[in-house]
Amino acid sequence: GNSVTQMEGPVTLSEEAFLTINCTYTATGYPSLFWYVQYPGEGLQLLLKATKADDKGSNKGFEATYRKETTSFHLEKGSVQVSDSAVYFCALSWNTGNQFYFGTGTSLTVIP
């Protein structure tokens, strides 16, 4: 079946540190891949997406590359800020599908 596996948190980084949050997926074919972010007390917001192999999604300094060969979509940012503290969710969906499949989320705390 379809599933998304994320690295377990929580992750704590100092401001300006490099961030990697790992995400791998199990699916047949070529799903669309997404990263969503959830700030405390809020709903999920789309951070970035990629729709085919080798595509790179980017937004607000975050990047993720769709790697078909490793079935991965790792999230990276070169220099994190305190305001990046949130929970990050990796997700996939299908054009012919009925839902979005989410990972369990990775909590990030950035300390000054």
Added chain:
Amino acid sequence: DTGVSQDPRHKITKRGQNVTFRCDPISEHNRLYWYRQTLGQGPEFLTYFQNEAQLEKSRLLSDRFSAERPKGSFSTLEIQRTEQGDSAMYLCASSRDPREFFHTEAFFGQGTRLTVV
């Protein structure tokens, strides 16, 4: 505000009571989804609508749960005879039809946090 809105934001209810939540999707979106999220977990799919038709329900959606989208616009999720295990954040999302708009993303509301005491 043209985003997805949910009402109420918070609901505290006694075990055994019925509750109803409302979701207003983005107006041009004909897909509407309900998800449930518990602490430390990702959203779990409950059900989705294509316009007014409810096309799939998760096995998580017991007989006590019912969802409607009567005119293909807003949706309601009702939980009857609530149990403490129903305590969670209930998220609504909407999207364009992915069969027509490939790779489209879902837009989420801020959720309704239900606490059953």
